[in-house]
Amino acid sequence: MPKRTDIKKILLLGSGPIVIGQACEFDYSGAQACKALKEEGYEIVLANSNPATIMTDPEFADQTYIEPLTPEFIEYIIEKERPDAILPTLGGQTALNIAIKLWENGVLEKYDVKMLGADYDVIKKAEDREQFKQAVLKIGLDLPQSSFAKNMDEAWKVVKEMGYPLIIRPSFTLGGTGGGIVHNDEEFEKTASLGMESSIINEVLIEESIVGWKEYELEVMRDNKDNVVIVCSIENLDAMGVHTGDSITVAPAQTLTDKEYQAMRDASLALIREIGVETGGSNIQFAVDPKDGRMVVIEMNPRVSRSSALASKATGFPIAKFAAKLAIGYSLDEIQNDITRETPASFEPTIDYCVVKMPRFTFEKFPEAKDILGVQMKSVGETMSIGRTFKEALQKALRGLEIGHSGLDNKLNFKDIPDDKIALRLKEPNASRIFYVKYALQKGMSPEEISKISLIDIWYIAHIKQIVDFENVLIATFKKDKALGKDIIRKAKKYGFSDVQLARLMGMKELAFRRIRKEMGIVATFKQVDTCAAEFEAHTPYYYSTYESEDEAIIEDRKLTEKLKKQGQADRKKIMILGGGPNRIGQGIEFDYCCCHASFAVGEMGYESIMVNSNPETVSTDYDTSDRLYFEPLTFEDVMNILDVEHPDGVIVQYGGQTPLNLARRLADSGAPIIGTSVDSIDLAENRERFSDFIGSVGIQQPANGSAVSAEEAVDIARRIGYPLLVRPSYVLGGRAMRIVYDEESLLSFISEAKEVSAGHPILIDRFIEDAIEVDVDAICDGKETKVAGIMEHIEHAGIHSGDSACCIPPPTISEELIEQIKTYTCKIAEGLKVVGLLNIQFAIKGSAVYVLEVNPRASRTVPFVSKAIGTPLAKVAAQVMMGKNLTDFDLKDQKDLKYMSIKESVLPFSRFSGVDIVLGPEMKSTGEVMGIADDFGVAFAKSQLCANQGLPGKGKIFVSVKDEDKRNSIFFAKKLADLNFKLVSTKGTARVLKTNGVDVQLVDKNGEGKNNVLTLIKKNEINLIINTPSGKRSESDMRAIRAAAILHNVPCITTLQGAWAAVNGIEASAKKKFTVKSLQDYYNSADTISNSK
């Protein structure tokens, strides 16, 4: 069937900020959809609140709205744009939920907007658990026993019938928010009531526990001719009970016979037909009882999901792109498989390798939270590895995780771990369980026993045992022969052992081992990912490394060179881009955005782009982002292996965050042609002493500082420069373990903790400048000239990590003189460091003095935000500069003349980590960001809060409780709020100050059980906003409880005075004006915003 001609304009919904459970995979799917629909000639209107996405680049859609993803704002967009259709199946649960709301409140009907992909009834049938249950039973499939409850009375009734353990699943949430496994009455009461609150329809499903069953997922696609294909099967290593997002997963399914797999396939086909997903992808989860093979359906997502991204990267089958094409009327057989170019998309990929996905956790950021895994997702990223065997893929995935492991190696000596601890760590699913499987095996526990305790299938344990046994052989052989021979090293490489592991075992340096290995002729070979197990020729080079006999990357490279030679053309110039690996707090989608732009820039220069990354969620690992894609861990060894095959003309290391930057020195030493800012300049910026000298030499102030390698040294420095101090380990990103200390005691306790974070590197100590305004600057330098692209004023004071604080372009409160001074400083630093490419500087302004806090000669987290705000793709321009262009070759815009305000707000994951205080500090904790744009600050700020799902109230009660230093400053905004007809409530201290100053305030208790207790008011949803500035480390525990309640009940909670100011500004502005929406293209096209002055 040809594409639909009754629709011309399509509204595509994105998924908003990166949060746990919804990450870059929806940028990947949205970007693919934009490309696919544009290719077909449709007009695209895109809505997404996340500026760090590729999809929100103005070239990807005709009209791009960076606006809050709420039904109200989407209605404004619909009203303005009048699209013919809405495509909500590529923007995660967020997009789906908005589409449901818009259908229910009649907006879609009112404006005659058709739903593509899945219509209302389909979404309801798949997502409403009762309807879903009926559908499953109707087609004769099995489900876990279950029952719904809309209140606690109903819930208790169910418990009496079923008994423990039970699983609680709230209806309509993402990532399983609020769910859990319960074993007793107490846990049940807590989890069930929580679940009801987090469900948008206040409903939970209480389910028979199938904890310990094997878990599977099938990715299914259907077209409008009722053709259905399975793209990929995925088997979870962790049994049922651990959220799929937190499980180690493997593709394809390993332990199903063909009979069982086909039964699962049949069930998937029947289910997608019964639910009625007309076109596009769905994901269906199954559980299988390992004892007898009983198969039950767990759930179905009638949309593209995180697993779809994984399945796409695991097979080479672009699910999102095809989903978009199917949505506009094509059938599977009318779409060509891009990789083979000769076979249609109506087939099922077959793979000839093993894929392992490993979740990345950041429990270290939330020390109060336990690293125990359950049905609520906690991981913030993932890495995927491809190997010819499970053993190889597993070890590659572990080193790709970048958590200090070079494979399945020991961080602890297994002999030191007590048996009962091993048993516990095996039993309770946790972030490091896979290593405890190894420790248990090393201690002699049998695979059967481990499988019994951990409920991990013996198939996986047995493979891990092969690794452990072989490692013992390696050790014994080396002990005996004092060397390792060619055959045994080759076998080790086939088992996925890294050079680091083997070098350590042989007591030598990695580089020395690498040399020996290469001399033996043991080199990595690259194989193609081609959807068809080599049955057809592949045209889209997408590679992984393994140790085999044939290297396809070399074969293809030679073919291309010969072809060009025949045509009388010169050979290609190649630029390699190193990505950022798995997402983590501090290093996420922003860096992937930059890497993609580097790739686009390479293409525009007419060179060949080579991407290296291991993150399956990203746009950078889409096979058509770059000319070649290497799906590999970002380690020295793996990158060098690619360099050996590709011999690129340049390597870009400054775009993937700290990951490639940490490799830069060693790569350069080994001959990698790193382009852009030199490795020496990078080191100059990172090395405290060299940096201080440099800053002094260009005449700029820096807070007094020093660096220490021992506690004694640190104390000396501290005495010299005085408290408070900002202390942190060097060579880390996201303010990892960064802290403000006020006395010697806390300094010493920091030092003991910091050792683990940055082994071998010194601790950096700075005088902390209190109450200073922090400013972030992003600039591009071509080595001679500098362009200051964006100056961002932070809302929160210096001391809150820049990744967690909100910021605004252009700076709303900084004088022109200071801005000029900051520009001058930036140019001095950029040119002094001989930066070629991007540069980010953090300044602090105290009074009229400007201090440099930090210089990062690399792409920063704010690059996409600044690019969107000023309408210039900074990362792309800077990449071209690295490849030799001059800044004068570009027509760059200046932020000075911007007639609108852009505010970046961060999004925090506190609701996932119970027990963690939500206070902001120098260690970054946010997972994502959003952007609010408007003509004035207040409206832009109010929008940014709506984007971050913490919309400011228009009326109601506000709880105010501030620390003593802030009391004086709170009077004015409290008055303002009272004038805006808010009722204020406060605890004793704050209430007294406000009352004395003529502000009407109701006094409430901060603790106790009384009716007048603030916690009770929060629980009863009577508080609409909380303003609570905590007093440093000694913050009282009752205030913590208030903040925890705020998170639980989703009451916006502001913890800084500056945040409160901005909020009041936002509340006032939105009270005065109606919100309007405007596309990026319209902002950019207002002629007066464009200027070209430096």
Add this chain to the structure above:
Amino acid sequence: MMKKAILYLEDGTRFAGTFLAVSGETAGEVVFNTAMSGYQEILTDPSYAGQIVTMTYPLIGNYGVNEEDIESKGVHVKGFVVKEFCRQHSNFRATKNLIDYLNDNKIIAIEDIDTRALTRHLRLFGVMKGIISTEDFDSESLAKKLAQIPSMAGSDWVKEVTTKKTYVWPAEGGAARFKVAAIDCGIKFNILRVLAGLGCDIHVFPAKTLPKEILAINPDGILVSNGPGDPAAVTYVIENLKSFIGKLPVFGICLGHQMLGLALGGETYKLKFGHHGANHPVKHMVNNQIGITSQNHGFCVDLKSFKNDDVEMVDLNLNDNTVEGMRHKKYPVISFQHHPEASPGPHDAQYLFKYFVEMMEEHKS
């Protein structure tokens, strides 16, 4: 101790690996199968007689073997080539490890082969003869041995795998609705299971059985099964089929389909590397539905070779546009190149057996 083995191809290419337990030498046509599961079904499929099979999926043996997932009573492959055999299988139905199963069946099996390189080689240069040896690693001597093996084109392998005696596979669930005569050219049990499920008593005859003996049981329909080798070499079945066409409903699968093509006056040709897998899209022209099919064939019917237009294509392979099914316009004859009985592979095409049932119903009334 490493047990060194070699796979030597007739064009001189060598692949080194290690063997499991059964040593010696074995030769045959080397083919690759791209199915990710179903190795037990593949090993026991008589259509693989005379062939050394390599699996493109690298981890084989994961779920062990069991008593049920067999397609015949024996293992028919000449040799088995994989990347890695699984030492510790896991599945609730497993009764044995695959390695033991192969050893018990005296199959020479080698692993640690770059099976992707081997597959690419076969794709680029076509399937060819190969020899696995655990004792002779000399190319010249291996080449000589290979030269003595007849090539697949022109070889009748049916006689090696057909049943010696006629037997009956009874219908499921009580009285049979139909009596089917199956000409066993290497029939897969799942064809029998599916037909039995549709209410057929199946009388399975040796391939060389004369038509009058078959007609003697008064069947409602003739099924000509899958099987190994070159269809053109099985002249006796082709000849016998001619006497059923137009008289009884005839249903052909795979080799049976090819032989029907020859019996109807068409020609067959050898494909470069055949279709062996479980992911091939086939469009059924009657309803335009696309099914993902199970495939295992090296030869193909040439639709253009028919002298008249009595035969029409009913199934088309969307990957390479080859004929996957045909029927006679006047007579109740329909056949499929792919495997509607699946096993291993998707069940999308299983409904095609309905044509056989419909033809038999019509014939009876």
